[in-house]
């Protein structure tokens with residue numbers, strides 16, 4: 457299983473958690489860490505290059521800090537440009553079919569705030585539904601989200617623990633089943 461980690465952090469030099477995660481994952485076998493903002497500082501995405509990267513991997517994980525309950529803008533642009541009709545969906549568009557798609561998200565909000573009735577109202581799974589729906593649309597299998605909350609106040613030890621938990625998550629994550637999708641959608 458070859459894994460592509462698509463990291464979308466606008467400034468990894470000033471990041472704590474996404475940088476710690478990326479540095480740890482770089483040491484994993486069969487894993488490519490691909491930093492979008494570093495690869496495309498001018499925001500001009502090489503669509504063919506990205507599609508070739510996707511073709512070469514079985515599992516794709518989008519890793520990003522939560523920005524206004526969504527992805528940083530370059531990742532949204534990446535979705536819009538790379539997942540072309542005729543490539544990712546539509547006639548002949550079966551390149552992502554059968555692959556696994558997951559997410560790893562960092563937040564400033566606490567874990568307790570990301571629950572129904574919490575100050576952020578929703579779970580991370582709920583907030584990331586667009587990626588889950590995207591995975592479904594292109595025929596990929598969605599993995600349960602991995603998250604670290606309250607990232608700004610984390611100690612170095614907690615960052616290392618989180619990176620280790622991310623590695624374990626990648627080793628053990630199993631696809632969200634159709635039955636689970638129906639159940640969680642009520």
Ligand SMILES: Cc1cc2nc3c(=O)[nH]c(=O)nc-3n(C[C@H](O)[C@H](O)[C@H](O)COP(=O)(O)O)c2cc1C
Nearest residue numbers: 471472473474521522523524525562563564565607
């Ligand atoms: C423009 C912007 C929007 C943000 N929106 C959210 C948000 O909606 N929810 C949240 O919990 N944190 C939000 N944050 C905080 C970041 O998610 C947090 O600083 C980041 O996950 C920390 O990871 P890092 O150490 O890798 O930068 C936002 C930060 C910025 C700069």
